Amino acid sequence: MEIIVKDTVEEMSKAAARMVARAINAKPNAVLGLATGSTPLGLYQELVRMHKEEGLDFGQVTTFNLDEYVGLPNKHPQSYHYFMHENLFKHVNIPKQNIHIPSGTTDNYEAFCAWYERRIVECGGIDLQILGIGGDGHIAFNEPTSSLGSRTRIKTLARQTIDDNARFFDTPEEVPIYAITMGVGTILEARKIILLANGKSKAGAIIAAIEGPVTSQITASALQLHRDVMYILEREAASELAMLDYYQWIQEKMPDAP
Ligand code: GLP
Numbered sequence: 001m002e003i004i005v006k007d008t009v010e011e012m013s014k015a016a017a018r019m020v021a022r023a024i025n026a027k028p029n030a031v032l033g034l035a036t037g038s039t040p041l042g043l044y045q046e047l048v049r050m051h052k053e054e055g056l057d058f059g060q061v062t063t064f065n066l067d068e069y070v071g072l073p074n075k076h077p078q079s080y081h082y083f084m085h086e087n088l089f090k091h092v093n094i095p096k097q098n099i100h101i102p103s104g105t106t107d108n109y110e111a112f113c114a115w116y117e118r119r120i121v122e123c124g125g126i127d128l129q130i131l132g133i134g135g136d137g138h139i140a141f142n143e144p145t146s147s148l149g150s151r152t153r154i155k156t157l158a159r160q161t162i163d164d165n166a167r168f169f170d171t172p173e174e175v176p177i178y179a180i181t182m183g184v185g186t187i188l189e190a191r192k193i194i195l196l197a198n199g200k201s202k203a204g205a206i207i208a209a210i211e212g213p214v215t216s217q218i219t220a221s222a223l224q225l226h227r228d229v230m231y232i233l234e235r236e237a238a239s240e241l242a243m244l245d246y247y248q249w250i251q252e253k254m255p256d257a258p
Contacts, residue, residue: 002230003247005238009198012234013042023128029060033129036080039196048091058094065101066140070178102180113152129190136160137205137218141181148222150183184222198234207240
């Protein structure tokens with residue numbers, strides 16, 4: 001586990017973009033796992049800039065998104081299809097056929113979920129998974145008490161998540177109550193994971209995920225079982241970590257390690 005603390009959201013986003021660019025440069029046909037939400041927005045902006053100004057080439061990249069709301073058509077402004085198209089895909093050169101996002105409108109969810117899992121394997125598995133974190137410590141839409149071995153499936157959203165999302169919809173009734181999401185088990189199979197978090201509202205979830213026990217109550221805590229996780233945190237989100245000094249000490253001393 002590596003924890004990097006940055007003073008601003010912009011620095012957090014740039015550090016994450018450098019990691020993604022490094023993964024693509026090392027393996028041009030890298031398979032990326034992508035997240036939605038406000039947290040990775042700056043990362044996507046920086047990747048778009050790198051593509052346009054520095055020639056970062058997504059021509060062989062494959063992507064898998066974590067989740068999607070059930071029932072929202074792809075063109076709905078709150079759908080994760082729309083979010084990804086607007087914030088990343090329409091600005092970079094990822095071949096359309098290499099883009100995978102769970103379907104919120106399939107007529108057979110069970111078959112779709114099984115196909116999504118198979119497709120990840122067929123593409124060689126996820127090399128680098130980007131994650132945000134929900135206020136209740138969830139990753140993707142794996143709400144509290146999700147099995148830590150779970151696979152892609154339909155989840156009923158927790159009240160807190162529905163309330164958190166209500167601000168994006170005109171009326172509370174429009175907020176979806178189901179989502180299709182990669183499971184915790186699916187996410188843990190990625191070769192490398194980067195979790196981003198910013199803002200004071202995430203500080204409680206971050207301390208629980210990093211320093212609390214591994215528990216299905218905080219599905220991000222399952223990342224403690226993964227051997228290559230990097231947390232890139234903006235200072236406010238990291239502010240409640242009990243061992244913050246130690247993580248910073250490690251960052252300072254690591255370059256001179258034998
Ligand atoms: C949703 C998404 C998560 C995301 C979380 C936090 O629940 N399914 O993938 O991490 O929201 O969103 P934000 O980054 O906007 O705080």
